[in-house]
Amino acid sequence: MSRFDWDDLRFFLAVARAGxxxxxARRLGADHATVSRRITALETALKAKLFERRPQGYxxxxxxxxxxxxxxxxxxxALAASSEIGxxxxxxxxxxxxxxxxxxGTTFLAPRLAKLAQAYPELEIQLIAMPRLLSLSKREAxxxxxxxxxxxxxxxxxxxxxxxxxLFAAPSYLETAPPVTKPEDLFEHRIIGxxxxxxxxxxxxxxxxxxxxLRAHVQSSNVVAQMNACVAGAGIGVLHHFMAAxxxxxxxxxxxxxxxxxxxxxxxxxxxxxxxxxxxxxxxIVKEAKAARAVFMPE
Numbered sequence: 001m002s003r004f005d006w007d008d009l010r011f012f013l014a015v016a017r018a019g020x021x022x023x024x025a026r027r028l029g030a031d032h033a034t035v036s037r038r039i040t041a042l043e044t045a046l047k048a049k050l051f052e053r054r055p056q057g058y059x060x061x062x063x064x065x066x067x068x069x070x071x072x073x074x075x076x077x078a079l080a081a082s083s084e085i086g087x088x089x090x091x092x093x094x095x096x097x098x099x100x101x102x103x104x105g106t107t108f109l110a111p112r113l114a115k116l117a118q119a120y121p122e123l124e125i126q127l128i129a130m131p132r133l134l135s136l137s138k139r140e141a142x143x144x145x146x147x148x149x150x151x152x153x154x155x156x157x158x159x160x161x162x163x164x165x166x167l168f169a170a171p172s173y174l175e176t177a178p179p180v181t182k183p184e185d186l187f188e189h190r191i192i193g194x195x196x197x198x199x200x201x202x203x204x205x206x207x208x209x210x211x212x213x214l215r216a217h218v219q220s221s222n223v224v225a226q227m228n229a230c231v232a233g234a235g236i237g238v239l240h241h242f243m244a245a246x247x248x249x250x251x252x253x254x255x256x257x258x259x260x261x262x263x264x265x266x267x268x269x270x271x272x273x274x275x276x277x278x279x280x281x282x283x284x285i286v287k288e289a290k291a292a293r294a295v296f297m298p299e
């Protein structure tokens with residue numbers, strides 16, 4: 001144990017989570033040779049092979065998997081010490097990573113992050129706004145906004161806000177397309193929606209709720225891209241009201257007939273919920289979502 005360097009565990013965790021030296025090095029702000037050297041030093045000190053080196057990346061061995069749970073527990077304790085003993089100034093000077101669906105992250109949260117940055121100038125805010133699920137257990141994010149609560153894991157979840165979706169299209173499209181007076185008329189139109197096999201959450205599979213058997217002709221895995229396609233006159237899409245309702249380039253279609261409600265959930269790893277920078281960011285997101293409830297669920 002005299003040769004064991006505790007700091008090597010940071011490099012181990014980064015490689016375990018990224019699966020590649022180059023990605024881990026970028027996240028650590030180091031070069032890949034340094035990361036490789038630190039991993040080798042850790043394996044030598046522990047007298048254990050922690051990774052299988054493969055062309056496609058680094059995969060944990062059985063011993064590596066055992067170390068991972070221990071290293072994450074130590075990481076959690078270090079974060080707690082920084083928060084509880086180091087004080088608020090120290091705790092709010094690190095990085096906090098927020099994962100969110102592309103619509104919520106890009107349209108709602110990103111424009112509001114200036115207020116969070118102004119409140120905590122030393123806080124490094126990282127926003128991952130993309131259409132996929134992020135793993136809190138692998139520390140891909142400290143906080144995540146999801147479309148449903150987790151069913152397992154050391155996760156603390158709370159419903160953030162309900163939101164409404166409806167049909168929208170550009171006036172230029174509707175002027176030249178057949179009239180839409182009922183949902184069944186949509187079969188005569190170009191529909192914009194998700195790519196079926198890339199839908200990352202069942203809550204996004206809502207075309208059957210509009211009218212049974214409806215399918216998208218213009219497809220994207222990204223809801224912002226879908227909205228831009230609607231704006232350009234590519235067809236009719238199911239869009240979030242908080243994104244589309246106030247956009248003068250779009251008009252609602254069948255607003256009295258088609259209304260879909262979903263929920264955003266905020267989740268955080270149980271070990272991080274009391275870390276000051278995470279708690280402050282959670283409080284900020286909850287406050288902003290509460291203040292904008294009428295935007296998410298309009299009358």
